[in-house]
Amino acid sequence: MDRTLPQPTPETQHFWDGCAAGELRLQRCVDCREAYFPPRPLCPKCGSRAVEVFPASGKASLYSYVINHRPRPDMGTAPHSIAVVALEEGPRMMTNIVDCPQTPEALQLDMPLKVTFQNFGAITLPFFKPAEA
Amino acid sequence: MKPGSIAVVGAAETTKLGKIPDMSVIGLHADAALNAMADAGLKPSDIDGVATAGASPVETAHYLGITPTWVDGTSVGGCSFMLHVRHAAAAINEGLCKTVLITHGESGRSRVGAGGFGRSPSSLMGQFEMPYGVTSPPTMFTVPVLRYLKARGYTEEDLAMVSVIQREWAAKNPRASFKDPITVDDVLNSPMIAWPFRMLMCCLVTDGGGALILTSRERAKDFPKKPVYIIGTGESVETPMVSQMVDFTTSKAFRVSGKKAFDEAGITPKDVDHLMIYDAFAHLPLYGLEDLGFCAPGEAGAFIRERNTAPGGKLPLNTNGGGLSYMHSGMYGMYALQESVRQMRGIAPAQAQGAKIAVSHGVGGMFAASGTIIFTNQD
Numbered sequence: 001m002d003r004t005l006p007q008p009t010p011e012t013q014h015f016w017d018g019c020a021a022g023e024l025r026l027q028r029c030v031d032c033r034e035a036y037f038p039p040r041p042l043c044p045k046c047g048s049r050a051v052e053v054f055p056a057s058g059k060a061s062l063y064s065y066v067i068n069h070r071p072r073p074d075m076g077t078a079p080h081s082i083a084v085v086a087l088e089e090g091p092r093m094m095t096n097i098v099d100c101p102q103t104p105e106a107l108q109l110d111m112p113l114k115v116t117f118q119n120f121g122a123i124t125l126p127f128f129k130p131a132e133a
Numbered sequence: 134m135k136p137g138s139i140a141v142v143g144a145a146e147t148t149k150l151g152k153i154p155d156m157s158v159i160g161l162h163a164d165a166a167l168n169a170m171a172d173a174g175l176k177p178s179d180i181d182g183v184a185t186a187g188a189s190p191v192e193t194a195h196y197l198g199i200t201p202t203w204v205d206g207t208s209v210g211g212c213s214f215m216l217h218v219r220h221a222a223a224a225i226n227e228g229l230c231k232t233v234l235i236t237h238g239e240s241g242r243s244r245v246g247a248g249g250f251g252r253s254p255s256s257l258m259g260q261f262e263m264p265y266g267v268t269s270p271p272t273m274f275t276v277p278v279l280r281y282l283k284a285r286g287y288t289e290e291d292l293a294m295v296s297v298i299q300r301e302w303a304a305k306n307p308r309a310s311f312k313d314p315i316t317v318d319d320v321l322n323s324p325m326i327a328w329p330f331r332m333l334m335c336c337l338v339t340d341g342g343g344a345l346i347l348t349s350r351e352r353a354k355d356f357p358k359k360p361v362y363i364i365g366t367g368e369s370v371e372t373p374m375v376s377q378m379v380d381f382t383t384s385k386a387f388r389v390s391g392k393k394a395f396d397e398a399g400i401t402p403k404d405v406d407h408l409m410i411y412d413a414f415a416h417l418p419l420y421g422l423e424d425l426g427f428c429a430p431g432e433a434g435a436f437i438r439e440r441n442t443a444p445g446g447k448l449p450l451n452t453n454g455g456g457l458s459y460m461h462s463g464m465y466g467m468y469a470l471q472e473s474v475r476q477m478r479g480i481a482p483a484q485a486q487g488a489k490i491a492v493s494h495g496v497g498g499m500f501a502a503s504g505t506i507i508f509t510n511q512d
Contacts, residue, residue, distance in 0.1 A: 006260035007253070038261045038377070064280035064381055067328035068272045075266040082265050082272050082327070084376045094262045094276075094376035104328060109283050125264050 001074045005123045012039045014053050019124040024056040024115045026089055037091035058115035060085040060128055063092055067102055078102065085113055085128050099129035136398055139222040140353035140360035141508070143173025143346030144474040147238065150460050151310050153340040157246030161238025161342035162193050169234065169344035174357045180346070182230030184221055185237065186213030187464060193236050203230035209370060210497025211411060211464040214345070215504025218470065219366035221347050231348060238342030239462035245340075258374050270413060271335055272327045274499040277381035278416050279329060284382045287419065289329050291434035293320035295415040296333050296457050298443045303454025305444070305483035310337050311458045334415035336456035336465070343467040345474070361477040364490075365398025365507030367391060375499040384496070386503035387424035391494060394505035395426070398490075402427045406488035407476045408448055409469035411495045412455040418442070421494055422450075425505075449485040452476065466495035470506065477510040 008016045015038075018025030028035040029043035030050040042049050065083035068075075081097045098116065100106050112131035117124050145168035147153070147161055156164065162185065170176060183194045184205035194201050205220045207213055214235055221233040240247045252258045267273045282288065297317055303309035315333060323333040353360035369389035372378055379385055395401065402425060410421035422433040427448065436442065442450035453459040453472040460468060473493040475481040491508045 004263050005254065006264055007255040008260065009255050012260055038257050038374070064277050066272055066275045066279075066330065068266060068268070069325045069327060070268070070271075072266050072268050079325075079328075080266060082267055082276060084276055084381075092376060094265050094267075094374075096265050109279060123264075 003074045003120050004072070005120055011041055015039045016123060018055070019117055019126050020119070022117055024058050024126055025053050026056045026087070026091060027051050027053055035089040035091060037087070037093055057088045059088040059131070060113045060115070062097065062107065062109055062111045062113060064109065065097065065107060067104070067107070081107060083128070095126060095128050097129065098127045134219065134222040134363070134366050134397065135226060136364040137362045137509070138350050139225055139347055139363045140350055141345055141363070141474050142348050142353050142356040142358060142360055143169040143175065143344070144471055145169040145172045145344060146468065146471055147342040150308055150341040151339050152242055153240070154243040154245060156240070156340070158238050158240050159188055159192055159196055159246060161240065161340065162188055162236045163196055163238070165238055165342035165344040166193070166197055166234055166236045169346050172358060173346045175232065175346065180232050180234045182221060182224060182233035184217035184233060184235045186217070187237065187239055199234070201230065203233070209502035211413065212466045212495025212497040212502055212504040213464060214467045214470055215493065215495040215506050216368045218345065218347065218363065218506050219368055219504065222363055222366060225347065225349050231352065233347045235345045235347070236342065237344065237464060237467035239464055240340050241338045241462040242340050262374055262376060270499060271330060273375050274414050275327050275330045276375050277378060277500070280381040281416065281420070282329070285431045285434070287434045289321060290317055291419070291438065292329070292334050292415040293317040294438050295412070295418050296320045298437060298440070299412065299451050299455045299457045301444055302452050302483055303458035306454050306459060307482060309454040309459045310339055311454070330414065336413045336461035337458070339460045339462055341460050341462045343471045345470060359478060359510065361474050362509050362511070363506060364509050365394040365400070365505070367393030367397070367505040368503065369393070370502040371500060373498065373501055378500055382430070384420055384424050384500045384503065386500065387421060387494070387496070390503040390505045391425040394492070394507050398507045400490060400507065405448070405490050405492050407452065407473065407485045407491040408450045409473055409491070409493040410451060411465055411469055412451055412457050413461065413465065413496065415457065417496060418450060425492070425494060444483065449483070452481060452483045452485065466504065469493045469495060473506070473508050477508050479510070
């Protein structure tokens with residue numbers, strides 16, 4: 001079964017283009033400097049429309065997660081993580097932690113992570129893996 | 134709202150609860166509505182305001198033969214009915230209508246005439262959460278919890294204890310789906326759904342419905358049942374994506390909604406005799422006790438473990454057995470309100486003796502929305 005994939009909108013296209021180019025792109029406000037996610041054409045802190053796209057470092061830490069023991073059909077059959085990571089720039093995003101055992105022992109809160117990308121045809125998804133891996 | 138200006142004069146659930154394969158969603162709305170009208174001694178032509186979630190108020194009004202002068206289709210998840218009560222109070226006080234019917238019906242288990250659960254792949258949730266394998270509430274509502282447990286020093290046993298004590302309440306309720314006693318070990322040994330959540334930490338999936346009828350204080354005295362007055366209301370929303378909660382250890386929507394309701398009623402948690410906190414999962418009562426001010430952050434686990442919310446405790450909580458053991462159709466907020474009304478009428482199966490003030494606190498989506506209603510039986 002094909003993986004469930006996002007359908008970009010004009011407001012989010014830069015993010016998905018970035019993933020395809022191997023770059024995690026965030027936005028920040030030109031006026032108040034707030035970095036934010038998910039993408040939108042206005043600053044969620046001050047409402048300014050003066051916002052810019054910038055490449056994030058790709059560094060993050062594990063903020064919280066579950067290990068789904070009843071995976072969706074497109075996710076395979078093995079239990080897998082559904083995680084939220086805290087990006088170095090501040091915003092948090094949902095992702096899967098990959099390249100590591102999907103166990104509570106291997107997935108320690110606050111462990112350092114780095115972004116990695118996987119292509120699924122029209123879309124490239126950002127995942128995170130242990131920083132030392 | 135003006136505290137005490139509005140009263141509940143009719144309240145009922147569907148005739149059956151649990152597994153109802155012979156009724157569709159709209160049929161469940163109607164069954165609950167007719168039961169509530171019978172409770173209030175009213176017929177559809179007496180109703181001039183309709184609010185509902187899930188179904189459209191157009192569907193409900195037309196199905197029941199009601200010609201409303203006010204409708205509310207606010208649909209923000211399971212707490213929508215708390216918001217309907219709040220909006221109805223404002224509408225009645227403004228003179229937009231006199232007698233409001235709020236209905237809920239959901240074929241959660243049997244899926245007769247029910248819609249699907251899903252988001253457009255172009256929505257923010259569709260783009261930034263769905264690709265990672267979230268399925269439904271058990272893999273979304275649960276995502277903040279490991280962070281919460283770590284920040285508060287709570288354990289899996291603290292989560293399990295919530296389920297254990299609510300089962301004690303359910304044992305007293307003949308209409309509860311699950312009544313057999315369970316232990317912390319039973320909960321921790323039940324099938325893993327999404328670490329750290331086991332099956333017995335997750336709500337039921339059942340069929341059912343409920344309805345409320347509200348009117349002004351002045352008119353309420355002419356109804357067959359003793360009025361239950363509404364003295365405080367609150368509502369708020371935070372985010373459609375659980376991953377974007379500002380803080381995984383506290384719900385902003387809970388705090389804003391709760392504070393608004395308590396301020397309006399002019400009461401503090403110490404004044405509350407009976408409490409309902411929407412428990413789609415075992416962590417919700419812990420967040421609710423903290424965010425409503427019943428416990429300091431980090432103290433809710435011990436508060437429950439020390440049996441303060443259990444039968445015989447000082448703060449009876451989720452006395453119908455809750456979404457974990459009583460029933461959960463999908464939008465459980467209506468059943469929390471129904472239990473608060475039963476407690477204020479003095480007719481609950483597990484009645485809190487002498488209770489004068491009851492709080493019903495709901496959640497919508499995965500910490501997306503919240504609504505809080507405070508009731509009293511005192512004139």
